Amino acid sequence: MLGAGRTRRVPGLGTQPLSGRLDLSGPQGAQLRTAIASVHRICPEFAPVQVLRRSGRSVLLVGTTGRSTAVAKCLLDHSPIWSERIRHEIAAYRSFVRHRPPVRVPRLIAADPDNCTLVIERMPGRVAALQRHPAEAPPRADIRAALGAICRLNAWRPPAGTFDAPLDYAERISRFHELGLLTDRDMGDLQKLVHGIAHSAGRQGMGQFCHGDALLSNILLSPAGPVLVDWEHAGWYLPGYDLATLWAVLGDAPVARRQISQLAQSAGPAARDAFLVNLMLVLTREIRTYETAVQRSMHDSTPAAPGPAHPGAAPSGEEQRLLLRRLHDDCQMARRAVRAAVGTR
Known part of the structure; x- marks a missing residue:
């Protein structure tokens, strides 16, 4: 039928070594402080270490919860379309607790659909492709x-x-x-x-x-x-x-x-x-x-x-x-x- 598609994207939730410190100065720092506060309301033991990914819509923070590593996803733009999406994602992770899918997914640690905040375990692994449309075919x-x-x-x-x-x-x-x-x-x-x-x-x-x-x-x-x-x-x-x-x-x-x-x-x-x-x-x-x-x-x-x-x-x-x-x-x-x-x- 159809024989023999490239936006780039930064790494997903794979493991890179944790390093560096968070810059909480300036307007972006204020956004981060707000995001961290929303995480601490549902997961007080979360200790943020670095920003994994940031866009105008959301921020991904990687940090520790006790002896394990976690990723917190916080919405920055609370427009209805983005709020609905993260609530949908939270509902998916909650359903996976009750009904395990036949593929590996990160474990849910905490979630707050009202404040659009999600904390999941950080899974080991490397992302299959850094770009949305890989410039070279992956192995x-x-x-x-x-x-x-x-x-x-x-x-x-x-x-x-x-x-x-x-x-x-x-x-x-x-x-x-x-x-x-x-x-x-x-x-x-x-x-x-x-x-x-x-x-x-x-x-x-x-x-x-x-x-x-x-x-x-x-x-x-x-x-x-x-x-x-x-x-x-x-x-x-x-x-x-x-x-x-x-x-x-x-x-x-x-x-x-x-x-x-x-x-x-x-x-x-x-x-x-x-x-x-x-x-x-x-x-x-x-x-x-x-x-x-x-x-x-x-x-x-x-x-x-x-x-x-x-x-x-x-x-x-x-x-x-x-x-x-x-x-x-x-x-x-x-x-x-x-x-x-x-x-x-």
Whole structure:
């Protein structure tokens, strides 16, 4: 079906040596002090050591709780969309205490959904890829381990009512069409496939439990097995959403892409069609993300410093443009596969 996708992201919750001290001066220091206070309300023994990751939305602090190492995630931007996401993630970790998934996940230590604060154990391991779209294909063994973990998770069926369906497919298709990201024919084809999938699934439905953000940067690799982190999008999707996400970010791994396509098709025509719908939506989202990033880089006139880029640094404007071109090529390939699938219905 689809043979032979690159935003960069800093390391996830893997183990790097703890070092340094927190700078609590200035406006950013005030934000950190507020975040630490919210952690101490639910986990008084948490001793912060360093900032693991920081964005305009949230901060990840690594520290100790007694003899173990922990990661605290605190929301900085309490807009409804971000508050809802971290509450969804907290609910996921709480449900994992009662119903263990078939993959390794960090243990929940403490959580406060009202203040959007989460404390989990820090898992050993190295992140499967530092970038959202790896510039070079990761080793095949790493891809195999990540894919195996995702497939085990997708075969799991947590109890009814534990998770909801985070993605409204009809709404997402319509919104991308309104934004000019999907043509009239794209929208019609995708709607036909979604309708056909629902018809073939019957009353029992055809949902598959998915991580919802199955990037290699959300998977830690360790001798004890892969660990999945960042569960804010977990829930029920049309089958193949996680596989479509992995396919989209593995643009430099054609062998892995073929394997993912074969896996997606192995469960029959309805599963194949669901994978194609997911793939079109994932690729369209990535195109929108990188078109925005390219426009931003064109307005930012500050030249990049010479020398090699930091492994977790944001991609340069030129790298973003190359990635965007590849994403458009991938989307054309997915579009052709969607049209072929509609033709066989």
